[in-house]
Amino acid sequence: MIRRSLTLFFGLFVLILAVGWALGAPFTSSRLVEAAAYALIAMGLNIQWGYGGLFNFGIMGFMMLGGFAVTFISYPVNAQFWAGDGPWMLGRALIAFGAGALLVITARQSKKLGISGGWHVAVTVLAWFIAYCLYRSQLDPAAAYIESAAGGGWVGGLGAHPVLGWLFGGVLAAGVAFIVGKICLGLRTDYLAIATIGISEIIRALIKNMDWLTRGTLTVSPIPWPVPQPQAYQAAGNDLATSLILARGGFLVLVLLVLAIAFFLIQRAYGGPWGRMMRAIRDNHVSAASMGKNVTARQLEIFVFGSVLMGIGGAILVSFVQIQDPSSYQPINHTFLIWVMVIVGGAGNNWGALLGAVLIYFIWMISEPLARSIFDVVSAWSTNVGWGPIPEIESRSAQMRVFVLGLVISISLRFAPKGLLPETIRREA
Amino acid sequence: MTELIFFINQVVISGVVLGSIYALGAIGITLIFGILRFAHFAHGDMMTMGAFIAFLLALAAAALGIVTPVPTGFLVLPIAMVIAAVLALGIDKGFYAPLRARGAKPVTLLIASIGVTLMIQGLIRLFFGAGTYSFFENEPKEIIRIDTSAIGSTRPLVFTEPQLLMVIVTIAAVVALHLFLTRSRLGKAMRAMADNADLAQVSGINTALVVRVTWIIAGALACAAGTMLALDVTLKPDLAFNIVLPIFAAAIVGGLGQAYGAIAGGFLIGFAETLAVFNWTMVLRPLNAVLPEWLQLPSTLALVPTEYKLTVAFVILVVTLLVRPTGIFKGAST
Numbered sequence: 011m012i013r014r015s016l017t018l019f020f021g022l023f024v025l026i027l028a029v030g031w032a033l034g035a036p037f038t039s040s041r042l043v044e045a046a047a048y049a050l051i052a053m054g055l056n057i058q059w060g061y062g063g064l065f066n067f068g069i070m071g072f073m074m075l076g077g078f079a080v081t082f083i084s085y086p087v088n089a090q091f092w093a094g095d096g097p098w099m100l101g102r103a104l105i106a107f108g109a110g111a112l113l114v115i116t117a118r119q120s121k122k123l124g125i126s127g128g129w130h131v132a133v134t135v136l137a138w139f140i141a142y143c144l145y146r147s148q149l150d151p152a153a154a155y156i157e158s159a160a161g162g163g164w165v166g167g168l169g170a171h172p173v174l175g176w177l178f179g180g181v182l183a184a185g186v187a188f189i190v191g192k193i194c195l196g197l198r199t200d201y202l203a204i205a206t207i208g209i210s211e212i213i214r215a216l217i218k219n220m221d222w223l224t225r226g227t228l229t230v231s232p233i234p235w236p237v238p239q240p241q242a243y244q245a246a247g248n249d250l251a252t253s254l255i256l257a258r259g260g261f262l263v264l265v266l267l268v269l270a271i272a273f274f275l276i277q278r279a280y281g282g283p284w285g286r287m288m289r290a291i292r293d294n295h296v297s298a299a300s301m302g303k304n305v306t307a308r309q310l311e312i313f314v315f316g317s318v319l320m321g322i323g324g325a326i327l328v329s330f331v332q333i334q335d336p337s338s339y340q341p342i343n344h345t346f347l348i349w350v351m352v353i354v355g356g357a358g359n360n361w362g363a364l365l366g367a368v369l370i371y372f373i374w375m376i377s378e379p380l381a382r383s384i385f386d387v388v389s390a391w392s393t394n395v396g397w398g399p400i401p402e403i404e405s406r407s408a409q410m411r412v413f414v415l416g417l418v419i420s421i422s423l424r425f426a427p428k429g430l431l432p433e434t435i436r437r438e439a
Numbered sequence: 440m441t442e443l444i445f446f447i448n449q450v451v452i453s454g455v456v457l458g459s460i461y462a463l464g465a466i467g468i469t470l471i472f473g474i475l476r477f478a479h480f481a482h483g484d485m486m487t488m489g490a491f492i493a494f495l496l497a498l499a500a501a502a503l504g505i506v507t508p509v510p511t512g513f514l515v516l517p518i519a520m521v522i523a524a525v526l527a528l529g530i531d532k533g534f535y536a537p538l539r540a541r542g543a544k545p546v547t548l549l550i551a552s553i554g555v556t557l558m559i560q561g562l563i564r565l566f567f568g569a570g571t572y573s574f575f576e577n578e579p580k581e582i583i584r585i586d587t588s589a590i591g592s593t594r595p596l597v598f599t600e601p602q603l604l605m606v607i608v609t610i611a612a613v614v615a616l617h618l619f620l621t622r623s624r625l626g627k628a629m630r631a632m633a634d635n636a637d638l639a640q641v642s643g644i645n646t647a648l649v650v651r652v653t654w655i656i657a658g659a660l661a662c663a664a665g666t667m668l669a670l671d672v673t674l675k676p677d678l679a680f681n682i683v684l685p686i687f688a689a690a691i692v693g694g695l696g697q698a699y700g701a702i703a704g705g706f707l708i709g710f711a712e713t714l715a716v717f718n719w720t721m722v723l724r725p726l727n728a729v730l731p732e733w734l735q736l737p738s739t740l741a742l743v744p745t746e747y748k749l750t751v752a753f754v755i756l757v758v759t760l761l762v763r764p765t766g767i768f769k770g771a772s773t
Contacts, residue, residue, distance in 0.1 A: 405568055413557065
């Protein structure tokens with residue numbers, strides 16, 4: 011097993027070197043930073059799916075939350091918003107939200123007042139409706155005002171350090187995961203998959219359309235880096251390529267540090283009693299429950315932990331590319347890509363998730379240039395034969411990677427269903 | 440009366456059209472779930488694939504100079520459905536059957552269907568790029584207006600010819616499916632297998648045949664749904680990815696495994712989406728004459744803004760899963 015891991019990791023290293031040789035060090039260095047962030051997210055999924063057997067198809071939503079969090083925390087303060095009526099109007103919307111929540115909770119408790127059966131349902135539905143109208147009546151004018159020129163366009167950021175934004179991304183993802191988990195974790199596997207995919211679409215719709223908070227499709231940039239940027243190195247007298255590599259190297263070190271801490275913690279957790287309990291719940295939750303384990307609470311715990319890593323990873327990605335663009339999020343590029351990483355790497359094995367994440371990310375990234383060169387060859391051949399060149403090679407080769415991803419997961423499920431590095435369960439003699 | 444006609448134009452017609460498309464897609468998902476016990480995520484892309492097959496056939500028909508009173512898209516639909524059914528069988532043979540033979544869990548099959556989704560989508564985009572196509576580039580989309588001044592309305596009742604044909608095709612498909620499931624031997628075998636696969640097998644039902652028939656029906660209906668969606672709006676490579684989630688919502692709301700539930704769920708989701716974004720001020724405007732000054736209706740009075748239309752289906756889905764996890768009609772459970 012160790013030998014297999016070493017061989018595979020060595021192969022991955024050779025692949026990265028080859029990519030670096032073929033496409034240049036600046037390209038490879040930024041792919042490495044992104045791959046490390048994806049590895050963090052893949053580990054989050056590995057906790058949820060590999061340790062706990064929870065089917066989370068809402069990864070994109072948690073990554074978006076992380077991206078929003080880092081934008082909100084680290085982007086410079088928008089003085090015009092704070093000077094106007096915006097904060098006061100938002101405060102009122104918040105109060106309306108609180109009042110609405112109180113109303114709904116009261117309605118849900120109305121059973122204690124002797125209202126039961128159909129009346130209870132009617133009261134609850136009515137309370138939800140009134141709360142929704144109350145909230146909308148306060149929020150809509152506030153949103154319209156803030157989006158106008160007088161309100162400053164949008165809320166802006168807080169101007170704090172980006173690493174704080176990463177942490178906030180984790181916290182925000184944890185909060186949402188707690189609510190989602192409370193609602194959905196009682197569901198069967200495939201229902202959970204569809205419910206989480208639905209929730210991630212709701213998060214996407216919100217972040218895309220709440221222009222007053224996130225600037226929506228207008229996008230926010232540039233988001234500051236936690237480490238010196240290439241321009242700083244260039245000002246110090248380095249040439250462009252060197253300063254790009256130095257700056258990205260600095261970012262990579264920071265991300266690797268986060269990754270190493272997360273890896274150490276979850277590896278320890280896996281080996282400890284907590285990890286054994288999680289595996290017991292995953293493999294047979296009925297018998298785990300009969301041994302006195304609180305299955306629902308433990309699953310909620312693991313769902314929240316995994317989502318924290320997804321939020322942090324999403325935040326790192328946004329702060330690295332420096333632009334928060336809600337329309338760039340696609341279930342294929344985010345949710346499904348990460349599923350392929352974990353399945354190919356080996357669910358339940360952190361080394362496997364790490365290997366899968368970096369490997370699949372590089373396959374994903376190089377399949378476009380690779381497809382383009384293949385198309386170029388075929389196109390030259392077809393021109394020679396007299397059929398004319400292939401039209402739109404650029405956009406077609408960009409789409410090839412989706413096909414390659416699908417092919418990789420199909421092959422993997424067929425021939426290595428447990429992944430490249432399967433989970434090894436240590437047995438006490 | 441003008442308001443009523445407006446309401447029918449805006450809500451009833453588009454609700455019925457959207458509901459028909461959702462229903463046809465949801466039937467496939469629910470049948471596959473009932474027989475094979477896994478959530479088939481590639482269904483949306485099977486719809487897109489079917490729509491593109493029909494599009495190519497329509498192009499071929501136009502090139503051959505075939506001109507008929509019905510839109511070419513509907514003319515070629517039966518052939519496209521046959522091709523889509525064969526492709527669905529091929530996909531099952533190539534990707535799902537080997538996993539089933541190994542005794543893989545339903546979750547593995549679900550992940551495999553994600554792989555199939557990605558491959559179909561990649562291939563479609565490879566051949567058709569990312570642009571939009573229309574079935575009505577060479578022929579007009581006929582609009583039918585029915586004068587309603589007899590009942591005191593200033594507006595006519597408006598719908599397009601494809602919309603009318605779409606509803607007819609849906610009704611025909613649903614009736615055919617109903618007759619098949621209740622009258623034919625194979626249909627009864629299918630229902631038996633959905634109820635209890637092991638018992639069906641020991642009572643001598645050819646389960647392999649039932650699986651094949653399921654894929655044929657699901658593939659053909661997906662093709663019909665995708666083509667109709669493309670005829671109503673436009674044809675895009677990512678046409679059905681946005682629609683696969685409402686379809687799942689429809690199948691779950693109706694109870695997974697219940698063919699009739701899927702139809703009901705499809706129409707429920709279709710109407711809920713159109714009603715949620717409908718601007719009620721347009722209908723309630725006459726009330727402004729009697730309402731006091733401070734209670735005048737705002738210019739837009741929709742329950743949710745239009746950009747949140749897709750989320751309506753998910754909210755219904757989540758509420759259904761919480762309140763009645765088995766769906767309106769009691770669904771199959773594993």
